[in-house]
Amino acid sequence: MPSEREDYGAGIRMAVRPVCGVPSNMIDKIQKEMVGYNHKIQPTYFAKPIPQVIDGQNVMVIWVPTGVQRPYKTVEHVTSKHDNNYKYVIRYGTSSVAATPDQERQLLAMCAHEPFDVQGNPKATIDDISPLLLEAHLKETGSKLAKQVSKIGVYEILDQMELLDGSRENYRIRNVALMMFCDYPDKFFPYMQVEIVRFPNGSIKDPKNFVEIPPIKGTVPQIIRRTMEKLQDISISEYVQKVPDKMEANRFVSYPYETLEEAVVNAFYHRDYMCYEPVHIEIEPDCIRIISYPGIDRSIPMGVIEKGERFKTRMYRNRRLGEFLKELDLTEGRCTGVPTIQEGLEKNGSPRAIFETDEDRRAVCVTIPIQPDFLKGIGLNNDSKVPKRQNVNEGGALDDALTTRIIEAIKDNPSIKQEEMVKKLGIPRRSLQRKMTELQKNGKLERIGGKRFGHWEIIEIRVDT
16 A cells, blocks of 8 residues: 555545555455445445556555446445445545435436446457448448548547547447447347247147257347348248239238338347347247347336337337437337338238237237238149249349339339339338349449439349239
Protein backbone atom coordinates (compact mmCIF):
# COMPACT_ATOMS: atom_id res chain seq x y z
CA MET A 1 0.00 0.00 0.00
CA PRO A 2 1.25 3.59 -0.55
CA SER A 3 2.88 5.32 2.37
CA GLU A 4 1.16 8.63 1.73
CA ARG A 5 -1.25 10.29 -0.69
CA GLU A 6 -1.38 13.57 -2.52
CA ASP A 7 -4.51 15.49 -3.49
CA TYR A 8 -5.00 16.19 -7.22
CA GLY A 9 -8.38 17.85 -6.90
CA ALA A 10 -11.65 17.27 -5.08
CA GLY A 11 -12.06 13.58 -4.33
CA ILE A 12 -9.15 12.51 -6.54
CA ARG A 13 -5.99 11.10 -5.00
CA MET A 14 -2.85 9.55 -6.46
CA ALA A 15 -0.51 7.07 -4.75
CA VAL A 16 3.03 8.30 -4.21
CA ARG A 17 5.70 6.26 -5.97
CA PRO A 18 7.34 3.95 -5.21
CA VAL A 19 4.46 2.01 -3.63
CA CYS A 20 4.87 0.02 -0.43
CA GLY A 21 2.79 -2.94 -1.71
CA VAL A 22 1.31 -5.80 0.30
CA PRO A 23 3.05 -8.92 1.65
CA SER A 24 2.95 -11.97 -0.63
CA ASN A 25 1.20 -14.04 2.03
CA MET A 26 -1.72 -11.57 2.08
CA ILE A 27 -2.68 -11.88 -1.60
CA ASP A 28 -4.61 -15.14 -1.25
CA LYS A 29 -6.37 -13.87 1.89
CA ILE A 30 -7.47 -10.67 0.14
CA GLN A 31 -8.92 -12.62 -2.79
CA LYS A 32 -10.89 -14.89 -0.42
CA GLU A 33 -12.22 -11.91 1.53
CA MET A 34 -13.30 -10.31 -1.74
CA VAL A 35 -15.58 -13.29 -2.42
CA GLY A 36 -17.34 -12.68 0.90
CA TYR A 37 -17.75 -8.98 0.16
CA ASN A 38 -19.19 -9.79 -3.28
CA HIS A 39 -22.02 -11.70 -1.59
CA LYS A 40 -22.89 -8.59 0.41
CA ILE A 41 -24.04 -6.94 -2.81
CA GLN A 42 -27.55 -7.50 -4.22
CA PRO A 43 -27.80 -8.78 -6.89
CA THR A 44 -24.51 -10.61 -6.40
CA TYR A 45 -21.70 -8.77 -8.13
CA PHE A 46 -18.15 -10.03 -8.65
CA ALA A 47 -15.41 -7.44 -8.80
CA LYS A 48 -12.12 -8.70 -10.20
CA PRO A 49 -9.08 -8.64 -7.88
CA ILE A 50 -5.95 -8.79 -10.06
CA PRO A 51 -2.51 -9.23 -8.43
CA GLN A 52 0.13 -7.04 -10.07
CA VAL A 53 3.75 -6.12 -9.48
CA ILE A 54 4.49 -2.37 -9.45
CA ASP A 55 7.79 -0.84 -8.44
CA GLY A 56 8.93 -4.33 -7.53
CA GLN A 57 6.13 -4.67 -4.95
CA ASN A 58 2.95 -6.75 -4.88
CA VAL A 59 -0.23 -4.72 -5.23
CA MET A 60 -3.86 -5.77 -5.64
CA VAL A 61 -5.77 -4.07 -8.46
CA ILE A 62 -9.53 -4.33 -7.97
CA TRP A 63 -11.31 -3.99 -11.32
CA VAL A 64 -14.92 -2.84 -10.92
CA PRO A 65 -16.68 -2.74 -14.33
CA THR A 66 -20.28 -1.64 -14.76
CA GLY A 67 -22.66 -4.46 -13.85
CA VAL A 68 -25.38 -5.66 -16.21
CA GLN A 69 -27.94 -6.09 -13.37
CA ARG A 70 -27.59 -2.65 -11.86
CA PRO A 71 -28.54 -0.84 -9.70
CA TYR A 72 -26.89 -2.69 -6.80
CA LYS A 73 -27.48 -2.29 -3.10
CA THR A 74 -25.26 -3.20 -0.15
CA VAL A 75 -25.00 -2.93 3.62
CA GLU A 76 -23.48 0.09 5.34
CA HIS A 77 -20.94 -1.95 7.33
CA VAL A 78 -19.57 -4.61 4.99
CA THR A 79 -17.27 -6.07 7.66
CA SER A 80 -20.14 -6.66 10.07
CA LYS A 81 -21.68 -10.14 10.19
CA HIS A 82 -25.00 -8.85 11.54
CA ASP A 83 -25.72 -5.86 9.26
CA ASN A 84 -28.60 -6.90 6.97
CA ASN A 85 -29.86 -3.43 6.18
CA TYR A 86 -29.34 -3.26 2.41
CA LYS A 87 -29.64 0.13 0.72
CA TYR A 88 -28.73 1.92 -2.50
CA VAL A 89 -25.77 4.27 -2.15
CA ILE A 90 -25.11 7.10 -4.58
CA ARG A 91 -22.26 9.56 -5.07
CA TYR A 92 -23.19 13.06 -3.95
CA GLY A 93 -20.33 15.49 -4.57
CA THR A 94 -17.34 13.87 -2.87
CA SER A 95 -19.46 11.78 -0.50
CA SER A 96 -21.30 8.46 -0.72
CA VAL A 97 -24.81 8.73 0.76
CA ALA A 98 -27.87 6.50 1.00
CA ALA A 99 -30.34 7.15 -1.82
CA THR A 100 -33.72 8.65 -0.97
CA PRO A 101 -36.91 6.83 -2.14
CA ASP A 102 -37.21 9.25 -5.05
CA GLN A 103 -33.57 8.69 -6.03
CA GLU A 104 -34.13 4.93 -5.84
CA ARG A 105 -36.99 5.21 -8.33
CA GLN A 106 -34.77 7.27 -10.63
CA LEU A 107 -31.99 4.67 -10.40
CA LEU A 108 -34.35 1.82 -11.26
CA ALA A 109 -35.94 3.73 -14.14
CA MET A 110 -32.57 4.78 -15.56
CA CYS A 111 -31.15 1.24 -15.51
CA ALA A 112 -34.32 -0.34 -16.86
CA HIS A 113 -34.06 1.81 -19.98
CA GLU A 114 -30.69 0.38 -21.08
CA PRO A 115 -31.41 -2.64 -23.29
CA PHE A 116 -28.90 -5.47 -23.41
CA ASP A 117 -27.84 -4.77 -26.98
CA VAL A 118 -26.46 -1.31 -26.11
CA GLN A 119 -24.61 -2.44 -23.00
CA GLY A 120 -20.83 -2.61 -23.24
CA ASN A 121 -19.30 -6.09 -23.36
CA PRO A 122 -16.39 -6.48 -20.89
CA LYS A 123 -14.91 -9.46 -22.74
CA ALA A 124 -14.67 -8.02 -26.24
CA THR A 125 -11.78 -6.14 -27.84
CA ILE A 126 -11.54 -4.18 -31.06
CA ASP A 127 -9.92 -7.22 -32.70
CA ASP A 128 -13.24 -9.08 -32.34
CA ILE A 129 -14.83 -6.74 -34.88
CA SER A 130 -14.38 -7.77 -38.51
CA PRO A 131 -13.46 -4.80 -40.74
CA LEU A 132 -14.84 -6.74 -43.72
CA LEU A 133 -18.26 -7.27 -42.13
CA LEU A 134 -18.36 -3.67 -40.94
CA GLU A 135 -17.47 -2.28 -44.36
CA ALA A 136 -19.90 -4.63 -46.14
CA HIS A 137 -22.76 -3.47 -43.91
CA LEU A 138 -21.95 0.20 -44.46
CA LYS A 139 -21.85 -0.35 -48.23
CA GLU A 140 -25.15 -2.24 -48.22
CA THR A 141 -26.86 0.54 -46.29
CA GLY A 142 -25.32 3.28 -48.46
CA SER A 143 -23.31 4.88 -45.66
CA LYS A 144 -20.49 7.28 -46.51
CA LEU A 145 -18.49 5.72 -43.69
CA ALA A 146 -17.86 2.65 -45.86
CA LYS A 147 -14.94 4.37 -47.57
CA GLN A 148 -13.44 5.38 -44.22
CA VAL A 149 -13.03 1.96 -42.59
CA SER A 150 -9.57 1.30 -44.05
CA LYS A 151 -8.49 4.93 -43.57
CA ILE A 152 -9.39 5.77 -39.99
CA GLY A 153 -9.79 2.29 -38.53
CA VAL A 154 -12.48 0.20 -36.88
CA TYR A 155 -12.34 2.01 -33.53
CA GLU A 156 -13.13 5.41 -35.04
CA ILE A 157 -15.94 3.99 -37.17
CA LEU A 158 -17.56 2.29 -34.17
CA ASP A 159 -17.16 5.48 -32.18
CA GLN A 160 -18.95 7.50 -34.88
CA MET A 161 -21.70 4.87 -35.00
CA GLU A 162 -22.08 5.16 -31.20
CA LEU A 163 -21.17 1.51 -30.73
CA LEU A 164 -18.59 2.12 -27.99
CA ASP A 165 -19.30 2.60 -24.31
CA GLY A 166 -16.96 4.46 -21.95
CA SER A 167 -13.79 6.49 -22.48
CA ARG A 168 -11.05 5.77 -25.01
CA GLU A 169 -8.79 4.46 -22.25
CA ASN A 170 -11.49 2.17 -20.89
CA TYR A 171 -13.92 1.56 -23.74
CA ARG A 172 -16.31 -1.32 -24.20
CA ILE A 173 -17.79 -2.54 -27.44
CA ARG A 174 -21.58 -2.55 -27.32
CA ASN A 175 -23.20 -5.97 -27.66
CA VAL A 176 -25.06 -4.99 -30.82
CA ALA A 177 -21.74 -4.40 -32.63
CA LEU A 178 -20.72 -7.98 -31.79
CA MET A 179 -24.08 -9.30 -32.98
CA MET A 180 -23.63 -7.52 -36.31
CA PHE A 181 -19.89 -7.40 -37.08
CA CYS A 182 -18.15 -10.27 -35.25
CA ASP A 183 -17.10 -13.38 -37.18
CA TYR A 184 -17.85 -15.61 -34.18
CA PRO A 185 -20.54 -13.88 -32.10
CA ASP A 186 -21.41 -17.16 -30.34
CA LYS A 187 -18.13 -16.64 -28.47
CA PHE A 188 -19.96 -13.90 -26.54
CA PHE A 189 -23.57 -15.07 -26.93
CA PRO A 190 -23.67 -18.88 -26.55
CA TYR A 191 -26.26 -20.65 -28.70
CA MET A 192 -26.90 -17.64 -30.89
CA GLN A 193 -27.97 -19.99 -33.65
CA VAL A 194 -30.92 -21.64 -35.36
CA GLU A 195 -31.61 -25.37 -35.08
CA ILE A 196 -34.03 -26.82 -37.65
CA VAL A 197 -35.71 -30.21 -37.28
CA ARG A 198 -38.03 -31.67 -39.93
CA PHE A 199 -40.60 -34.36 -39.14
CA PRO A 200 -41.65 -35.88 -42.51
CA ASN A 201 -44.61 -37.75 -40.97
CA GLY A 202 -45.29 -35.41 -38.06
CA SER A 203 -43.80 -35.20 -34.58
CA ILE A 204 -46.86 -36.82 -32.99
CA LYS A 205 -47.52 -39.57 -35.51
CA ASP A 206 -43.88 -40.54 -36.04
CA PRO A 207 -41.65 -38.68 -33.54
CA LYS A 208 -38.61 -40.91 -34.08
CA ASN A 209 -38.47 -40.12 -37.78
CA PHE A 210 -36.83 -36.72 -38.10
CA VAL A 211 -34.10 -34.91 -40.00
CA GLU A 212 -31.80 -32.45 -38.21
CA ILE A 213 -30.21 -29.58 -40.11
CA PRO A 214 -26.73 -28.52 -38.91
CA PRO A 215 -26.96 -25.45 -36.63
CA ILE A 216 -26.98 -22.16 -38.51
CA LYS A 217 -24.51 -19.67 -37.02
CA GLY A 218 -22.99 -16.28 -37.86
CA THR A 219 -23.99 -12.67 -37.33
CA VAL A 220 -27.68 -11.93 -36.82
CA PRO A 221 -28.25 -10.88 -40.49
CA GLN A 222 -26.27 -13.91 -41.71
CA ILE A 223 -28.31 -16.30 -39.57
CA ILE A 224 -31.59 -14.79 -40.76
CA ARG A 225 -30.61 -15.00 -44.43
CA ARG A 226 -29.15 -18.51 -44.19
CA THR A 227 -32.22 -19.69 -42.31
CA MET A 228 -34.49 -18.29 -45.00
CA GLU A 229 -32.39 -19.94 -47.71
CA LYS A 230 -32.80 -23.28 -45.94
CA LEU A 231 -36.54 -22.82 -45.42
CA GLN A 232 -36.94 -21.76 -49.02
CA ASP A 233 -35.13 -24.90 -50.11
CA ILE A 234 -37.04 -27.42 -48.01
CA SER A 235 -40.40 -25.85 -47.16
CA ILE A 236 -41.51 -23.15 -49.59
CA SER A 237 -43.06 -24.70 -52.67
CA GLU A 238 -45.60 -23.73 -55.29
CA TYR A 239 -48.46 -25.95 -56.37
CA VAL A 240 -49.72 -25.38 -59.91
CA GLN A 241 -53.22 -26.58 -60.75
CA LYS A 242 -54.00 -26.65 -64.45
CA VAL A 243 -57.63 -25.80 -65.14
CA PRO A 244 -59.31 -27.21 -68.30
CA ASP A 245 -60.42 -24.62 -70.91
CA LYS A 246 -58.53 -21.90 -69.06
CA MET A 247 -55.19 -20.30 -69.97
CA GLU A 248 -54.17 -19.35 -66.45
CA ALA A 249 -53.46 -22.03 -63.88
CA ASN A 250 -54.27 -21.81 -60.19
CA ARG A 251 -51.16 -21.34 -58.06
CA PHE A 252 -50.83 -22.07 -54.36
CA VAL A 253 -47.73 -21.33 -52.29
CA SER A 254 -47.12 -23.51 -49.23
CA TYR A 255 -45.82 -20.64 -47.09
CA PRO A 256 -45.43 -16.99 -48.09
CA TYR A 257 -41.74 -16.09 -47.98
CA GLU A 258 -42.38 -12.72 -46.33
CA THR A 259 -44.40 -14.32 -43.53
CA LEU A 260 -41.70 -16.81 -42.58
CA GLU A 261 -39.05 -14.12 -42.83
CA GLU A 262 -40.97 -11.82 -40.49
CA ALA A 263 -41.33 -14.60 -37.93
CA VAL A 264 -37.62 -15.50 -38.09
CA VAL A 265 -36.57 -11.84 -37.83
CA ASN A 266 -38.85 -11.32 -34.80
CA ALA A 267 -37.28 -14.33 -33.09
CA PHE A 268 -33.87 -12.61 -33.20
CA TYR A 269 -35.16 -9.09 -32.68
CA HIS A 270 -36.87 -9.95 -29.40
CA ARG A 271 -34.77 -12.85 -28.06
CA ASP A 272 -32.67 -12.85 -24.89
CA TYR A 273 -29.04 -13.15 -25.95
CA MET A 274 -27.99 -14.23 -22.47
CA CYS A 275 -30.25 -17.28 -22.70
CA TYR A 276 -28.45 -20.53 -23.47
CA GLU A 277 -31.12 -21.68 -25.91
CA PRO A 278 -31.09 -21.46 -29.71
CA VAL A 279 -34.03 -20.51 -31.90
CA HIS A 280 -35.80 -23.78 -32.68
CA ILE A 281 -37.67 -24.36 -35.94
CA GLU A 282 -39.81 -27.48 -36.29
CA ILE A 283 -41.13 -28.34 -39.75
CA GLU A 284 -44.28 -30.47 -39.73
CA PRO A 285 -46.23 -31.73 -42.76
CA ASP A 286 -48.94 -29.11 -42.13
CA CYS A 287 -47.15 -26.26 -40.31
CA ILE A 288 -43.89 -24.65 -39.23
CA ARG A 289 -43.24 -23.80 -35.59
CA ILE A 290 -40.67 -21.17 -34.57
CA ILE A 291 -39.74 -21.26 -30.88
CA SER A 292 -37.59 -18.58 -29.26
CA TYR A 293 -36.69 -17.40 -25.78
CA PRO A 294 -37.94 -15.63 -23.74
CA GLY A 295 -41.68 -15.31 -24.18
CA ILE A 296 -43.74 -12.31 -25.18
CA ASP A 297 -43.30 -9.26 -22.92
CA ARG A 298 -45.56 -9.21 -19.86
CA SER A 299 -46.98 -5.86 -20.93
CA ILE A 300 -48.92 -7.78 -23.64
CA PRO A 301 -52.13 -9.31 -22.17
CA MET A 302 -52.68 -13.03 -22.73
CA GLY A 303 -55.98 -12.25 -24.43
CA VAL A 304 -54.24 -10.18 -27.10
CA ILE A 305 -51.65 -12.95 -27.61
CA GLU A 306 -54.36 -15.58 -28.07
CA LYS A 307 -56.10 -13.41 -30.67
CA GLY A 308 -52.83 -13.01 -32.58
CA GLU A 309 -53.32 -9.29 -33.06
CA ARG A 310 -50.85 -6.42 -32.94
CA PHE A 311 -48.61 -6.70 -29.88
CA LYS A 312 -48.07 -3.13 -28.75
CA THR A 313 -45.22 -3.56 -26.29
CA ARG A 314 -44.02 -0.92 -23.87
CA MET A 315 -40.37 -1.81 -24.34
CA TYR A 316 -38.03 -3.38 -26.88
CA ARG A 317 -35.45 -5.85 -25.65
CA ASN A 318 -32.98 -5.03 -28.45
CA ARG A 319 -34.00 -1.68 -29.88
CA ARG A 320 -30.63 -0.85 -31.49
CA LEU A 321 -30.46 -4.26 -33.15
CA GLY A 322 -33.91 -3.55 -34.57
CA GLU A 323 -32.59 -0.33 -36.10
CA PHE A 324 -29.82 -2.25 -37.87
CA LEU A 325 -32.28 -4.86 -39.16
CA LYS A 326 -34.53 -2.06 -40.40
CA GLU A 327 -31.61 -0.53 -42.30
CA LEU A 328 -31.12 -3.90 -44.00
CA ASP A 329 -34.84 -3.99 -44.87
CA LEU A 330 -35.34 -7.09 -42.73
CA THR A 331 -37.95 -5.56 -40.45
CA GLU A 332 -40.18 -2.51 -40.22
CA GLY A 333 -40.38 -2.19 -36.43
CA ARG A 334 -43.21 -0.18 -34.85
CA CYS A 335 -44.95 -3.34 -33.58
CA THR A 336 -45.94 -4.34 -37.14
CA GLY A 337 -44.51 -7.88 -37.05
CA VAL A 338 -47.69 -9.72 -36.09
CA PRO A 339 -49.97 -7.81 -38.52
CA THR A 340 -47.43 -8.43 -41.32
CA ILE A 341 -47.48 -12.16 -40.60
CA GLN A 342 -51.28 -12.37 -40.44
CA GLU A 343 -51.83 -10.23 -43.55
CA GLY A 344 -49.33 -12.28 -45.55
CA LEU A 345 -51.11 -15.51 -44.61
CA GLU A 346 -54.51 -14.02 -45.40
CA LYS A 347 -53.39 -12.96 -48.90
CA ASN A 348 -52.05 -16.46 -49.48
CA GLY A 349 -55.36 -18.02 -48.41
CA SER A 350 -53.72 -19.58 -45.35
CA PRO A 351 -55.15 -19.84 -41.81
CA ARG A 352 -53.96 -17.29 -39.23
CA ALA A 353 -50.74 -17.85 -37.32
CA ILE A 354 -51.00 -18.98 -33.70
CA PHE A 355 -48.92 -17.29 -30.98
CA GLU A 356 -48.40 -19.12 -27.71
CA THR A 357 -46.49 -18.37 -24.52
CA ASP A 358 -46.62 -19.67 -20.96
CA GLU A 359 -47.69 -17.75 -17.87
CA ASP A 360 -44.07 -17.18 -16.87
CA ARG A 361 -43.27 -15.88 -20.38
CA ARG A 362 -40.26 -18.19 -20.67
CA ALA A 363 -40.68 -18.92 -24.39
CA VAL A 364 -42.86 -18.06 -27.38
CA CYS A 365 -44.01 -20.44 -30.10
CA VAL A 366 -45.28 -19.12 -33.44
CA THR A 367 -47.16 -21.72 -35.49
CA ILE A 368 -47.55 -20.91 -39.18
CA PRO A 369 -50.01 -23.26 -40.93
CA ILE A 370 -49.55 -24.47 -44.48
CA GLN A 371 -51.86 -23.27 -47.27
CA PRO A 372 -54.83 -25.73 -47.23
CA ASP A 373 -55.24 -25.96 -51.04
CA PHE A 374 -51.52 -26.64 -51.40
CA LEU A 375 -51.77 -29.43 -48.82
CA LYS A 376 -54.78 -30.94 -50.60
CA GLY A 377 -53.16 -30.63 -54.00
CA ILE A 378 -49.90 -32.43 -53.21
CA GLY A 379 -51.91 -35.22 -51.63
CA LEU A 380 -53.67 -35.99 -54.95
CA ASN A 381 -52.12 -38.12 -57.64
CA ASN A 382 -53.52 -36.39 -60.70
CA ASP A 383 -51.69 -35.48 -63.91
CA SER A 384 -53.49 -32.15 -64.10
CA LYS A 385 -51.99 -31.11 -60.78
CA VAL A 386 -48.23 -30.60 -60.73
CA PRO A 387 -46.50 -29.59 -57.48
CA LYS A 388 -43.12 -28.00 -58.00
CA ARG A 389 -40.40 -26.86 -55.64
CA GLN A 390 -39.01 -23.37 -55.67
CA ASN A 391 -35.53 -23.86 -57.04
CA VAL A 392 -32.60 -21.85 -58.29
CA ASN A 393 -31.85 -21.69 -61.98
CA GLU A 394 -28.38 -21.41 -63.49
CA GLY A 395 -28.25 -17.66 -62.96
CA GLY A 396 -29.39 -17.90 -59.36
CA ALA A 397 -32.78 -16.21 -59.80
CA LEU A 398 -35.62 -17.91 -57.97
CA ASP A 399 -38.36 -19.44 -60.11
CA ASP A 400 -41.04 -18.89 -57.47
CA ALA A 401 -44.50 -17.39 -57.57
CA LEU A 402 -43.37 -13.85 -56.80
CA THR A 403 -40.70 -13.91 -59.52
CA THR A 404 -43.29 -15.13 -62.00
CA ARG A 405 -45.74 -12.37 -61.11
CA ILE A 406 -43.03 -9.68 -61.34
CA ILE A 407 -41.90 -10.88 -64.76
CA GLU A 408 -45.48 -11.02 -66.03
CA ALA A 409 -46.13 -7.48 -64.77
CA ILE A 410 -43.00 -6.21 -66.55
CA LYS A 411 -43.96 -8.00 -69.77
CA ASP A 412 -47.33 -6.25 -69.66
CA ASN A 413 -45.73 -2.87 -68.98
CA PRO A 414 -41.92 -2.54 -69.15
CA SER A 415 -42.17 1.05 -67.84
CA ILE A 416 -44.13 0.07 -64.75
CA LYS A 417 -43.14 1.93 -61.58
CA GLN A 418 -42.53 0.14 -58.29
CA GLU A 419 -45.50 1.91 -56.69
CA GLU A 420 -47.75 0.55 -59.43
CA MET A 421 -46.29 -2.94 -59.06
CA VAL A 422 -46.85 -2.93 -55.30
CA LYS A 423 -50.57 -2.16 -55.84
CA LYS A 424 -50.92 -4.62 -58.69
CA LEU A 425 -49.24 -7.54 -56.91
CA GLY A 426 -50.57 -6.69 -53.45
CA ILE A 427 -47.26 -7.25 -51.66
CA PRO A 428 -45.19 -5.15 -49.21
CA ARG A 429 -42.91 -2.63 -50.88
CA ARG A 430 -39.80 -3.98 -49.16
CA SER A 431 -40.56 -7.52 -50.42
CA LEU A 432 -40.80 -6.23 -53.98
CA GLN A 433 -37.59 -4.21 -53.67
CA ARG A 434 -35.71 -7.21 -52.26
CA LYS A 435 -36.84 -9.47 -55.10
CA MET A 436 -36.11 -6.86 -57.77
CA THR A 437 -32.62 -6.33 -56.36
CA GLU A 438 -32.07 -10.09 -56.33
CA LEU A 439 -33.07 -10.43 -59.97
CA GLN A 440 -30.79 -7.56 -60.97
CA LYS A 441 -27.83 -8.98 -59.06
CA ASN A 442 -28.31 -12.33 -60.78
CA GLY A 443 -28.29 -10.64 -64.19
CA LYS A 444 -31.88 -11.54 -65.00
CA LEU A 445 -33.36 -8.06 -64.89
CA GLU A 446 -31.93 -4.75 -66.02
CA ARG A 447 -33.04 -1.17 -65.64
CA ILE A 448 -32.59 0.92 -68.77
CA GLY A 449 -32.67 4.68 -68.20
CA GLY A 450 -33.61 6.66 -65.10
CA LYS A 451 -36.44 6.24 -62.63
CA ARG A 452 -38.83 8.62 -64.38
CA PHE A 453 -38.49 7.70 -68.05
CA GLY A 454 -36.62 4.38 -68.00
CA HIS A 455 -37.93 0.85 -68.41
CA TRP A 456 -37.19 -2.73 -67.36
CA GLU A 457 -35.67 -5.39 -69.59
CA ILE A 458 -35.86 -9.12 -68.89
CA ILE A 459 -32.53 -10.84 -69.63
CA GLU A 460 -32.78 -14.48 -70.59
CA ILE A 461 -34.95 -15.38 -67.66
CA ARG A 462 -36.75 -18.69 -67.51
CA VAL A 463 -40.16 -18.81 -65.87
CA ASP A 464 -41.78 -22.23 -65.52
CA THR A 465 -45.49 -22.44 -66.18
